[in-house]
Amino acid sequence: PVRIAFIGLSDLPPDDFKGQVSASGFMVEDPLAVAKKELAEVQDKADVTVIVGYLKRGTVNKLAQQNADLDLIINADGTGITLDPMQINNTLIMYATKETKHLGELRFYADADGDIERFTVRYVELDEVIADDATLATMTKTARKEIDAVQTKMAEDEAALIAAKIAVDGLPPSSFVTSEKCAQCHKAEFDKWQKTRHAHAFKGIETRQRIYDAACVGCHSVGFKQAGFINIKATPQFANVHCESCHGAGAEHAAKPEKGKYVTPAAPASCVGCHDRDNSPDFVFEKYWPVVAHGNLKVAPAIKPTVKAKKK
Incomplete structure (x- = not known):
């Protein structure tokens, strides 16, 4: 031996x-x-x-x-x-x-x-074909509960500090307005968005106890680290994937809509920043685009999808 x-x-x-x-x-x-x-x-x-x-x-x-x-x-x-x-x-x-x-x-x-x-x-x-080890799965679940408890306390403390600051200084400026603001003029697009998983994206990391994980929340909220989403306690209005997650911050356009069209065209590049190989291994742009497509937005033909479905 x-x-x-x-x-x-x-x-x-x-x-x-x-x-x-x-x-x-x-x-x-x-x-x-x-x-x-x-x-x-x-x-x-x-x-x-x-x-x-x-x-x-x-x-x-x-x-x-x-x-x-x-x-x-x-x-x-x-x-x-x-x-x-x-x-x-x-x-x-x-x-x-x-x-x-x-x-x-x-x-x-x-x-x-x-x-x-x-x-x-x-x-x-280690994809879904290979089952999780039962012992490690239990250890991971326990660890996530402990981490979640600590992060929840940190988020509550941060939310309290933000609330105290708002009470004195008022709401801080943000370039994000949320999809509800967009709906005032773009109701058809808003109605389509509400029926997609984007509108409920935060539930995905709630289920996995990752709502305070900085590696996750950026793709399940809008404006993270950009004067938008901070955490679910402090800024719940920015949870989920909003119009502005794909089209860019809309505060300026909402304030002065008469200045003309505002939109960052949606394209594969808009998607694969989050739907990458690590986080969405089964993502195929051509398959999922019709699920969220709305209005007259066109896919930029010069940009090719970079994520393909894994082979079974």
Whole structure:
């Protein structure tokens, strides 16, 4: 049998904490120094040495450069950018994909002495065909409840501060007016919008307990980080995907409609910012456009859809 030693490392806590013992009893130390010490301890006990890390890429490269006996590094770094497997000196380096949407599979083939002769790598997409692990699903659900409780309290505090400021200074200016304002002149388009999932988009992240997740709310609201949606407690009127999510902020047009037409033409580029491969893997522009199309708006023919349905 092949003996494999796993060493876990992280270098993401601030340098200020190095050398201090946390409330949980963990000591934060230099990962490069720790790696040398741990690798020396397992050198005669393992045929293959693996570091599993949450490390900056510079640290990963240094680990490979400084430790000739290190066989493999499996790393995640939170950047959302997945690199192809690479090799530095004797060390193979693999990166996990973002948001745990893929399962990385590494197969290595060792000779009689335990030395790696060759390897194969593949990433398996964890789509709806592959069921969730029951234990991890329970852990994830519990964690999301705890995170949601903390984020809800933060949102309530933020909403209270905003309400206090409004009481003194009045409503802050916003370039967004919501679909209800658009309906005063564009009732047919508004009626069509109300029948689409755009009009109820926020429910999707409510179901998943992600209503305070900045990575999600931008595509389920209007004007996030642009003087529009802040959070559901403070600015509920900007929840959901409104007219202005696709056509741009409308306050100026609503104030002076006599100045003429205002519209950012809808096109594939308007959609794929949110309906991308990660978040809408089954999205096909030509299929879903008729569901939301209204008025005389035309698709810009020069822009090609960049998201296609995944193959089953």
